Amino acid sequence: MYLHSIASHFPAHRFTQQESFSALSQTKSFANLKRSSQALLEKILTQGIGIDSRHFCVSDIAGLVDADAGELNALFEREGRALAAEAMRKALKAAGLEADELDALIVCTCTGYLCPGLSSHVAELLGMRSNLYLQDLVGLGCGAAVPALRSAHGLSAADPEAKIGVIAVELCSSAFFMDDDPGVLISLCLFGDGASASIWSGESLKNAWRASGFQTLHLPEHRDMLRFENQRGFLRNRLDRKVPELAAQAVKHLISEAGMDPASVVAHGGGRDVVQALEAALGGVQLKETREVLREYGNLSSPSVLVALQRLLEKGTERDSLWLTSFGAGFAAHALQLHRNHG
Known part of the structure; x- marks a missing residue:
């Protein structure tokens, strides 16, 4: 695809x-x-x-x-x-x-x-x-x-x-x-x-990015750390202070499983503490686009990682492989690989 x-x-x-x-x-x-x-x-x-x-x-x-x-x-x-x-x-x-x-x-x-x-x-x-x-x-x-x-x-x-x-x-x-x-x-x-x-x-265009290598890590024992609950018809967000570390460890597990370079990561930016925890777990890599999107728009929830990807692609990258990761309620973390098609 x-x-x-x-x-x-x-x-x-x-x-x-x-x-x-x-x-x-x-x-x-x-x-x-x-x-x-x-x-x-x-x-x-x-x-x-x-x-x-x-x-x-x-x-x-x-x-x-x-x-x-x-x-x-x-x-x-x-x-x-x-x-x-x-x-x-x-x-x-x-x-x-x-x-x-x-x-x-x-x-x-x-x-x-x-x-x-x-x-x-x-x-x-x-x-x-x-x-x-x-x-x-x-x-x-x-x-x-x-x-x-x-x-x-x-x-x-x-x-x-x-x-x-x-x-x-x-x-x-x-x-x-x-x-x-x-x-x-x-x-x-x-x-x-x-x-x-x-x-x-499925049409293979020159220099188009191909998606593959999808991954998911589901940890239901941590469900109550990050979730919406219905309170009198309102959506009330539950957010535990341990979420940054939980997200970082989940992402670290997935990227190790995928064997991808941490420098190729484009991530959802949950918040400042989450981004800092991710960068530390990934060996000090700087998630530049993730931070930029967070700074300009806040946590957009599900669109965040794709907005960061769009920003990176518009700037231009010499990389031929990228690794996207998002995480949230479940607790669950997800990832996919993007590889540039030179054909």
């Missing part, structure tokens, strides 16, 4: 971390926090955690933490499909394709639930064919992009001529939640909205 194009899209509303604190500190939810929790939120958002800014689908983020569950669900349905569709429009243009030339569309997300899923909405918005194969992956958390590509790989193996679109989209703002749990407060400071779209097929 070969990469034909990759693109991303972000909402127009950009907030610095200081602006986020200024808005959130005026809310009823903030007023109900303990003073120690208020101080923690201020410290994280004003003293720096490797994030300069984030993008959101609304101009008033203060309203999100005081919104009811129905309002947040409606936000996801309205803005999630628009965000995903715009990313795919860009990917189609970059590949020189029309929407009705796609044979399959796979969409992954974890920040909202729709039935039918976002794939149905995107297909309608873009005017895709009525016999298009649609698949939605929900519940795989921040690590979902690589499993989505693995699904595309299976479709491509069955039909090498098929043109397959893959979208990773998260409306993290629709999962905003505020209470006195430190993990909840840290989550509120980390995540931003965004989407990545890519187009793949």
Whole structure:
């Protein structure tokens, strides 16, 4: 399966971390926090955690933490499909394709639930064919992009001529939640909205990147360290302080199993502490694109690793092999190899 194009899209509303604190500190939810929790939120958002800014689908983020569950669900349905569709429009243009030339569309997300899923909405918005194969992956958390590509790989193996679109989209703002749990407060400071779209097929183009060597490590004994839980209809993120080390060890295991060069890694950036732990586990390698995406957009959840890949490819790389890794709820970590085709 070969990469034909990759693109991303972000909402127009950009907030610095200081602006986020200024808005959130005026809310009823903030007023109900303990003073120690208020101080923690201020410290994280004003003293720096490797994030300069984030993008959101609304101009008033203060309203999100005081919104009811129905309002947040409606936000996801309205803005999630628009965000995903715009990313795919860009990917189609970059590949020189029309929407009705796609044979399959796979969409992954974890920040909202729709039935039918976002794939149905995107297909309608873009005017895709009525016999298009649609698949939605929900519940795989921040690590979902690589499993989505693995699904595309299976479709491509069955039909090498098929043109397959893959979208990773998260409306993290629709999962905003505020209470006195430190993990909840840290989550509120980390995540931003965004989407990545890519187009793949079995057609071997010169200098195209071929995906192979998919891996997964599932550790259900650590499920409660990183997960969404439903609280009165809201998505409340549980985030344990041991997650950075857990992620680093999982990635170290996978890359050792794959026998890939740590310098070839493109990774999901969960947060500053996660990136630091990854770099240490990989022998001191600098995850430059991962850090750049985190700094400019925050933790985008599932699109993060693909946005980092897009950035690396746009800069240009002399490497002929790359190793992508993502991780998140499960606890699970995933990886795939990309090899440049010189034929």
